[in-house]
Amino acid sequence: MRTHYCGQLNSGLNGQEVTLCGWAHRRRDHGGVIFIDLRDREGLAQVVCDPDRADMFKVAESVRNEFVLKITGKVRPRPEGTVNPNMASGEIEILCHEIEVLNAAVTPPFQLDDDNLSENVRLTNRVIDLRRPQMQKNMMLRYKTAMAFRRFLDGQGFIDIETPMLTKSTPEGARDYLVPSRVHPGQFFALPQSPQLFKQMLMVAGFDRYYQITKCFRDEDLRADRQPEFTQVDIETSFLSEDQITAIMEEMVRYVFKEALAVELPAPFPRMTYAEAMNRFGSDKPDLRVTLELTEVTDLVADVAFKVFSGPATSGGRVAALRVPGGASLTRGEIDEYTKFVGIYGAKGLAYIKVNDASQPNETGLQSPIVKNLHEAALKGILERTGAQSGDLIFFGADKTKVVNDALGALRVKLGHEKGYLNGKAWEPLWVVDFPMFEYDEDDKRWTACHHPFTSPKDGHEEFLFTDPGKCLAKAYDLALNGWEIGGGSVRIHKADVQAKVFEALNIGAEEQQIKFGFLLDALKYGAPPHGGLAFGLDRIVTMMAGAESIRDVIAFPKTQRAQCLLTDAPSDVDEKQLKELHIRLRQKVEAQVEVSKG
The missing domain is CATH 3.30.930.10 (Bira Bifunctional Protein; Domain 2)
Known part of the structure; x- marks a missing residue:
């Protein structure tokens, strides 16, 4: 039925007659000349319908979006200044000789070039959604x-x-x-x-x-x-x-x-060993594009007065630090948002220290509500081990090892991508x-x-x-x-x-x-x-x-996050005959019947 796919047309076919089949992606009437963007699985082709072929032009006037068409015409270069570099066939167009409507279509539930659709709308109308070029x-x-x-x-x-x-x-x-x-x-x-x-x-x-x-x-x-x-x-x-x-x-x-x-x-x-990955990144599938790393400080805080640290440190838990270069510029509001974020992973809070002057490992050079509860040896050890410099911020996780790894591991990735702590590589x-x-x-x-x-x-x-x-x-x-x-x-x-x-x-x-x-x-x-x-x-x-x-x-026909197929409305009820053949009685229905009989 067709000789070529739309997306396979190029200037090497200039002067040749081709037959295309596909869907009307867009129809435009420009002063008596009708343009149809024809779409198939390989891409788009621009079709030009001139009024000098009266029968063909009459059919073209009836075409609407998503009509299924068969078009025969001659490949020719696009006029100067109208080349579309974003299309594989953008250097040429088809001068239409014949057009046949293979099937009409009702107006689709959304425009195929609408990128602001809710996922539920897309999945309910998945057949139409799958027509979208992306x-x-x-x-x-x-x-x-x-x-x-x-x-x-x-x-x-x-x-x-x-x-x-x-x-x-x-x-x-x-x-x-x-x-x-x-x-x-x-x-x-x-x-x-x-x-x-x-x-x-x-x-x-x-x-x-x-x-x-x-x-x-x-x-x-x-x-x-x-x-x-x-x-x-x-x-x-x-x-x-x-x-x-x-x-x-x-x-x-x-x-x-x-x-x-x-x-x-x-x-x-x-x-990398699992142990090293968990220690450095808090994850057994670390994103190595992110340059931030966790630092073990459990031993440094085992004897501090701050029970949030010393408790896990002396009971088999973990205390880890995450140094954020230049992070002292983070606002209180941003820190609060990150604290909420780690709560998703079970963390009870997110302690931090802003390093105003790394040469002063005490309340003079460090800014945080927790500094007064950490002795100078612990603070000095934390700065040395993390490599913190003036202007940095250090986040801490202190809890069971899994909670610390999950929370700081996720925070590391979030900070890395939001604040640009990335190594610039596309694939790691x-x-x-x-x-x-x-x-x-x-x-x-x-x-x-x-x-x-x-x-x-x-x-x-x-x-x-x-x-x-x-x-x-x-x-x-x-x-x-x-x-x-x-x-x-x-x-x-x-x-x-x-x-x-x-x-x-x-x-x-x-x-x-x-x-x-x-x-x-x-x-x-x-x-x-x-x-x-x-x-x-x-x-x-x-x-x-x-x-x-x-x-x-x-995935062509996926399920939602509730494990439902919105297109086919599955899972769904089955009739009593099918259940009897399978020797199954639904407990919910039986319980409902009992309640009715009691009433």
Whole structure:
């Protein structure tokens, strides 16, 4: 039906007849000559309709925005002074010979060039929203990125294998989406949170190098970078060490950014231990574009009169400082706003010191309500350790280590981007390695896996599984980029006895192991090779590439932050017949019926 896409036209086609199909993006009547900007997935083309072709011109007069059109005409240069450098086809226009309305359209709910739309309006009318040029670019970028992943992995000998969407519920961490079975009354499938167990079993089966671009599901509270269903590039390989795996994955990420975005990422990516990242940046996915760092001062304030500092310092907590160069110019109002901000992360307040004269580590040179409660040795040590100069400001966090890290880590990023404490680089990748194997759950009074329970302990750390789980480090690695975790993985446990020990350390007994993971433990007994892998978040990567604010801008039909689809009004009620077939009775309805009968 068409000979060319609109966005593919250029001056090399001057004088040629072309046929285009697309939507009327804009129609303008200029003194008897009608201009139509025709739009398709590749871009726009300007069509000129002269009145000397009466039948064609009559049709052009009837055209309105979003009409679906077929246009045949001749490519010609635009008149001097009318070239549009912002369009791929901006040097030419189409002199229209024939125009056919393939379908009329009602007036759309909003103009496609309106950039001030509420997200609810956009998601309710997602089909129209997806016509907007920016959304078309985002979807094309997503496609190019996914294909770049495929080309690289195919070239490295990885094979694409599908794993099941209906699987077994093994509740660890986030909640599963459950699917009732009609043919097995009272029993449920779960939608996969990850293909983790299946890809490990594929390694046992001898497929050696596997990948899959697949949907995963988590029934959890949502944020801007989370969705109940998301897409990950899932990868597993056998007979490679931790360093070999990360080297291949690093090469892949560089390849993908070059192919999809024409961006050269640095080589090699820097590496940092989890402990160092948390100590310096308060985050295991630090944004290295921000030049601010945290400084440990716990030991310096253990004996001060200020209980807000000495309390955490002597009870296993953390006191950290964040030096803000030139920050003494911050107003009281700005400091109050930052204090409110850290409260989101559990901080009870935000102590600070303005350094008016760094040569006077006392109330003469320092301005703050807390200075009088800190002895001079502590103040001098803080100035020396942070490197503070006259005119700087120092913020402090003092609480449980997690609260301090979360609060000051987030404040560091906020200050960096708001006040310009940036190194000027566009992309800052970082491998974070040597994660703790376990973290202690204060509520449940037990150890839980930091990544997942199939991660291998580092060599020489197996002995800590029972003696001191908090010391046990894992062969786990995350790839961070500009403050986002874009991928994470580990070397897996390939010996059944080691896997059983890890389950025991997690207080998962032999019977529970068999019920939840028996199929994996049995598979590991049949000669499982050493193996490991990663999973990359495709949605997050494309969001960063597109410079979008939310992953909802790079997913064709996303859910809202309340896990709803406004386009289809899902989730929704189902009729009683469907519930009966599934042997399900809704508790809310039963309780409501009981209340009515009581009344």
